[in-house]
Amino acid sequence: MDPIRVDIIGLSTSPSSGGAYALVLGEVDGNRRLPIIIGAFEAQAIALELENIQPPRPMTHDLLRDTFEQVDVEVNDIVIDELREGTFFAKVRYHHNGDEAQLDSRPSDAVALAVRVDAPIFVDSDVLEEAGIPTEEEGVSALPGGLGGEEEEEMEEEEVTGGTQLGRMKKKLQKAIDKEDYERAAELRDEIQRLEAEEG
Incomplete structure (x- = not known):
């Protein structure tokens, strides 16, 4: 089905999380939120970019962005397109030499790349229907x-x-x-x- 545009709402953790974080994505034209459990390294990679903090040395996702730029690959968007047995799957869709292609990715890595190249984030409507959490209106x-x-x-x-x-x-x-x-x-x-x- 059609992908639905989402934005990053935030990252959250709790003392009992064992080092895991929840990446919270929010539906742009709706009230559903999609929490995805990710590792501490990926959470840090996303948070650093969102806060405009430049690490002293490039991180893995910075290296990927720089490599794409060097070989003239333009990231169109990322889409979280599947949920299987509690695990989310994503695709990085890109342009290269006039051709469109895609790479399989973990959602955390895809989002960490998306925030670095200013690419929109989408979630397949079936995935959002299955795993999205409706929120009540403010107030x-x-x-x-x-x-x-x-x-x-x-x-x-x-x-x-x-x-x-x-x-x-x-x-x-x-x-x-x-x-x-x-x-x-x-x-x-x-x-x-x-x-x-x-x-x-």
Whole structure:
């Protein structure tokens, strides 16, 4: 299906992550976010470029960008085009000598290259449909009436503990999104997909 344009929302981590980060991509013309778990090296490569920090020596993705420039390769875009058994796959699409071609890539490497060559990032609509996490509009309370304080916390806890296991997982997912804990949201999303597959 058609690829959907996304932007980088940010990188997040938690003390229990074991060195992994969540790269959070946000739909440009929509409200879905796509968290992808990536390694610390790739997260650093993306963050350095986003913050305009120049390392003393070129990093791997800088070398790739410089090599492409030397051999007259122009990166058109990158597309995260597949999700298989919890693993995302991407393509770097480029122009060279009048021909169009593509390279297989991990999404983290493709994004690290994209930010260096100012290439747009896309996600296949099927992948975004399967793994994207819808977010609520700014300022909209997750609970109608907005009780606030301890009452709201108690009500949230009741919501998470009641109902089916799948229902509880979905409520926990929404809480993680509301707190912008995208690494936890990605874990919950994967667990929900596993439960839905078992029930289906």
